[in-house]
Amino acid sequence: MHRMLTIVIGALIMLAFATLVLVVAPYRELEPVAAPVGLNPYTLAELRGRATYVAMGCIYCHSQQPRANSLGPDGLRGWGRASVAGDYVYDYPHLLGTARTGPDLFNIGARQPSVDWHLAHLYQPRSVSPGSVMPSYPFLFKVEKVAQPGEKRVTLPPQYAPTGGEVVATRDAVDLVAYLLALNHTYPVTGDSQETPR
Amino acid sequence: MTLTVAALLALTFLISVLGLFVFIWAQSKGLLAAGPHAAEVIFAPNEVGTIEDPSGSDTSRLALQSARDAALALPTSAAGNPRKIGPAELEERRRADLSSRAPAFAFICSAVLWLVLGSVFGLVTSLKFQAPDWLTGSALLTFGRLRPAHLNLVIYGWASMAGIGVALWMLPRLLKTALVGGHFAVVGASVWNLGVACGVTAIVLGWSDGMEWLEIPWQIGGLLVVGGALAAVPLLLTLRNRTVNHLYVSVWYLAAALLWFPILYVVAKAPYVHFGVEAAIMNWWFAHNVLGLWLTPLGLAAAYYFIAKVLGRPIYSYSLSLIGFWALAMFYSQVGIHHIIGSPIPTWLVTVSVVQSVMMIVPVFAVAINQHMTVLGHFAALKHSPTLRFVVLGAMLYTLVSLQGTLEALPYFNRVTHFTQYTIAHAHLGVYGFFSMVMFGSIYFLMPRVAEREWPYPRLIALHFWLVAIGLGVYFVSLTIGGLLQGLAMLDPARPFLDSLTVTLPYLTARSVGGTLMTLGHFIFAYHFLALVLKRGPQRVGAALIGAPQASGA
Secondary structure, three states: OHHHHHHHHHHHHHHHHHHHHHHHHHHHHHOOOOOOOOOOOOOHHHHHHHHHHHHOOHHHOOOOOOOOHHHOOOOOOOOOOOOOHHHHOOOOOOOOOOEOOOOOOOOHHHHOOOHHHHHHHHHOHHHHOOOOOOOOOHHHEEEEOOOOOOOOEOOOOHHHOOOOOEEEEOHHHHHHHHHHHHOOOOOOOOHHHHOOOO | OHHHHHHHHHHHHHHHHHHHHHHHHHHHOOOOOOOHHHHOOOOOOOOOOOOOOOOOOHHHHHHHHHHHHHHOOOOOHHHHOOOOOOHHHHHHHHHHHHHOHHHHHHHHHHHHHHHHHHHHHHHHHHHOOOOOOOOOOOHHHOHHHHHHHHHHHHHHHHHHHHHHHHHHHHHHHHHOOOOOOHHHHHHHHHHHHHHHHHHHHHHHHOOOOOOOOOOOOHHHHHHHHHHHHHHHHHHHHHHHOOOOOOOOHHHHHHHHHHHHHHHHHHHHHOOOOOOHHHHHHHHHHHHHHHHHHHHHHHHHHHHHHHHHHHHOOOOOOHHHHHHHHHHHHHHHOOOHHHHHOOOOOOHHHHHHHHHHHHHOHHHHHHHHHHHHHHHOOOOOHHHHOHHHHHHHHHHHHHHHHHHHHHHHHOHHHHHHHOEOHHHHHHHHHHHHHHHHHHHHHHHHHHHHHHHOOOOOOHHHHHHHHHHHHHHHHHHHHHHHHHHHHHHHHHHOOOOOHHHHHHOOHHHHHHHHHHHHHHHHHHHHHHHHHHHHHOOOOOOOOOOOOOOOOOHHHO
């Protein structure tokens, strides 16, 4: 049986070591990182929007991590400065992403602050962004004969607008846009929070 | 700060290398009791030299044996048919195979059904790139839900369950005793199935934990831990009854994998522990270890057994296989962070993962030399053994995908491929080209023993092989090229971002073609599987034979 024990103990040591290096050490190192001065916690609406972002799987095409100039032209594309660990302290779950089928969204709120643009884009991406392969999300909207007062109407180019009615955003869509507009990390990072831990 | 990091880095390195040397030393001193003898424990006395492949017909088994003998320039033993295994050993093997029937079947049958469902999800996801306004009427069918549903179905439904099923079937043969506690595994299979079904339903309904490979909500994910632990019970119980002196290398891999997975999953899913960037680091530590410490050992365990067993030839070097095992455990467990190079994470972490990704060359070469040297000179056998065709292709692609992985981790190359479809192609080469191919071969070998019946339509096996092999080829080549073009376009500040999408579109269409072929292959596989199990189709010789092939179907 001792040979089996060698395997079991050896296997456990290897995994424990990997966990120590890749999980525990970063945990200890990143735990004290505080939010930069310019970063606000999410509002309730933004958090609801963020949950929709998670539920719709936006992460499978969009990253939220502009990289340093040495790694690519993210800055030149207007995606913002390289992000730092402090930028993510309010994020649960993390949404860094590993695919860029679509552009990075870490500063989409600064780059595209128009609510109307975002709503039209979610209703039908190709109405404002020709050539996009992003799915449309018509189920986040309602079509009404006439929009009620207080409801958010969506302005669409005529060829994308439904006949005989107006497209109105549901709360899900409004919240999602609130979250997208909150993705604005253009504040300067100074002092401790600026340096990525080394 | 820098000093601590440098010290930690040096320590990692030192311990890794030291550990490797200790094991090599222990191994050379015979402390791990390895020798040429240990490589032969999976054979009965005098069995070496006799082929075994229940997946073929009698004719193909005869041809396989002739090819085997011809490669050694022996007078063919098929004609005279000296049955080299004694009747006692044959009976013992029959009993071993009987003991694992129920648990192996429970896991493998579920795996096949998840595979079909998972590939349909994958195909629909892929087609959405060609028709972004297709199936957008409901949130249930949006791209961002079908894609993680596909991943979870094929990883936790198909790959994991097939791996466990094949492991359970191999155990009694590796330990030469009847499987003990198989009913624990049967219960484990139902719990695991429940976990996958509820987990994927949750994802489709929009309830997701939001991290790649960890989407299944933790409230449901616990089922996978319980199911996996239950599946490991027979391993422990059967080990106590083993009649072999040596633990074959496959047992090492299986034991370690069954131990590792629940730990990985519990650490990763611990609710409200992980935060922000730390969660991203943990995310990729986990995701890569699902490949490295779960699927890879399960796949290699099967490859080590079936290649040797079909050819009736002990693996080339038993010592090499042990080095391969420990080096895999040491290096593979630390490579995950190369998935987030360039993210706002501590620089030293990236360095560790890149270093260990390069060190992965050690276990990969150990396995590659070992498995390919075992097959070397016997390539003619591939023609006659359906099992070998799948498993050897899988083993070759393991070498390829691992070396590609090392290359991909190098920052110079990663800069281009990061965030692109190239990574998706690489993932499919690993999980599909290596792991799934090995599983297909293993299932073709063992199902006739489980169902006590031959595969009814041998041509369907060939059709399955060519469909998925060509399908994967189209998939991998097109997406690799598309991914590279995408990465280069993304890095060029003079080109608008949309260019990086536009250049991939024709390759994404080709990917759908490849995916269609693979899915078609899976439907044929599943149909054939059900025909076997439900006793449909022609019955040629009744219960599948083991032992030496009989001339004239006696």
